[in-house]
Amino acid sequence: MGKPISGFSKLSKSKKIDWIVDTYFAKNKSAKSIIKQYWNSNEKLQQLHDEFIENTITNYYLPLGVAPNFLINNKLHTIPMAIEESSVVAAASKSAKFWLERGGFKATVLSTTKVGQVHFLFDGQFEKLQDFFNSIKPKLIEESKPITKNMEKRGGGILDIELRDKTEDLQNYYQLHATFETKDAMGANFINSCLEQFAKTFKNAALTFEAFSGEEKNIEIVMSILSNYVPECLVKAEVSCPVSELSDDNSINPEAFAKKFIQAVNIAEVEPFRAVTHNKGIMNGIDAVVLATGNDFRAVEAGVHAYASRTGKYRSLTHAKIENGIFYFWIEIPLALGTIGGLTGLHPLVKLSLELLHHPTAKELMQIVAVAGLAQNFAALRSLTTTGIQEGHMKMHLMNILNQFEATDTEKTKLIEHFKTHVVTHSAVVEALNSLRRA
Structure with missing residues (x-):
């Protein structure tokens, strides 16, 4: 206790x-x-x-691996991945090598808009509130200048502020919905500082707005906070090749594989139980790179899964088709990332990871991360629709089981050789290890 x-x-x-x-x-x-x-x-x-967090008692290590041979927009990358799950780095590397020989990955940033909101309650006429907002909007931006001046020098800043009526959802509930460009910064502190200034200016100005009655002047600010849902901070990554080139294994018919692969994606488009696992595999690749580069993988996860549900039904983040004999596979995903600020300038391995990636801009990092997710999904679906996922996964898991039972180096060597031709299961490994020890 x-x-x-x-x-x-x-x-x-x-x-x-x-x-x-x-x-x-x-x-x-x-x-x-x-x-x-x-x-x-x-x-x-x-x-x-x-000093990264409070009440630290020790460090919690994760392996930092690398996946080489990623050709992205005709530039070769070795991608750092921080993750504990076996087979993820191997799968990404295998996908990278496969597509390296077929033109590589293409990636495009579609938009980089980030969002923040001031949530407030107003008990009065909406028309008056709209007039007040229209009159005060320039002042909201002006009084934020001390916060935004450095960001504006880098080409970022406040893009727009809107007044949104949410009273159909919640009584007296409105919001200032603001959009921002933060360039290479993650931008969380910048956005939240701007929002808190908006709230202060908005509330104070309401007290002297002549059209408001006594009660209408008392706008209640509930909270001011950025949103991790960024459906307008989008990146697309894709691969394509003739269907006839879609196999590097003589046992796999490329035409049959392409059709089965697309069917697997289509299932994830319509079946949420499959879509969640499908997208989890994508996030294996994405989270590993996000973590290695010092970004906030929890924010990325939340925003990505909200985006997957934007139609009212949870769906696949990737898509595939055959058109004129060409196989296309792509992902379109929201990623709010940064390459300056936060841990990017503090954690030695984060700095090294960004250097490994040729010191990317935020847009370039978005492209790299999206590609990692697409590669991971390709590897998973390729296994699922051909040999099955367990063959490769359990062989990678073999070492974990051997370590769990404190196998010696000699025992590991013999059992790795044994399981090249035998099915890996937990019970089979334990039995083989005990048999070896008895002998």
Whole structure:
């Protein structure tokens, strides 16, 4: 059982760990050493990690792998991927190699508009509110100038502000719906600062607006916050080749494969239970690159899945077709990313990942991330519609099972060779390992 504690955040890191161990790990004598073994021996680097979040007790490592051979808009990339799931990096690499020999990936940024909203309550006539907004809109922008001047120098800033009537959904509910361009920055702090200034200007100006009656002057600001739903911050990635070139395996008929592949995509277009797993596979690739480059994968996930539901039904993010003997496979996806700000200038591996990607702009990173998602989905669907997903996945999972049972290097070598010609299952690996040990 746990117990409450006061002033935990004020304790030193060592004292925090002592309390955690004494309270939750009384019977686990190795808990403290497990926590401390992940500390970085470089004290300056460890302090940097400690200060990323509150109440840090240790580091939580994920593997950082790379997937080479990605030809994107005729430029070759090796893509960094931070992820723990086996086979993801291998699948991305396999897709990259496959399409490298067929012209590579094409990617285009369609738009980069980001959104923020001031949510407020107004108990009065909408016509008066509309007149007030029209009169105050220039002032909203003007009084935000101290916040926007640096962003404007980089070509970004406030694009527009609209008044939206939401009273059909919620009584007395309105919003200022603002759009922004943040260039290479993620823009969260910039957008939220602008919104809070809008709210302050809006509320104060209402107090002296002559057309408002006494009660109408008291506009209640509920909150001011950016939205992670960015349906106008879109990127498209695609691949194509003659159907006859769609196989690098003599056992796979390219025409039959193309039709089956498209049918698999069509199923994800109409069946939400399949679409969720289909899109999860896409996000395996996307999240891994987003995380490696210091971006917010939770925001990306939320916005992407909302976009997949924009028609009122959850659907596939990828699409495929055959036209005039050419196979086309593409994705159109919202991605609000940045290459400056946040962790991009702090985390050493994030900086290295961005350098690996040739120091991309935000638009270039959007293209790279979308391509990673498309490649991942191609690999998954190719396996599903040919050999099945488990053959490759379980072979990648073999090492995890062997490590779980603390196999020696010699045992690993023998069992890896054994399972080249045998089906990998958890029970089969355990049985083979026990048999080897008995022998």
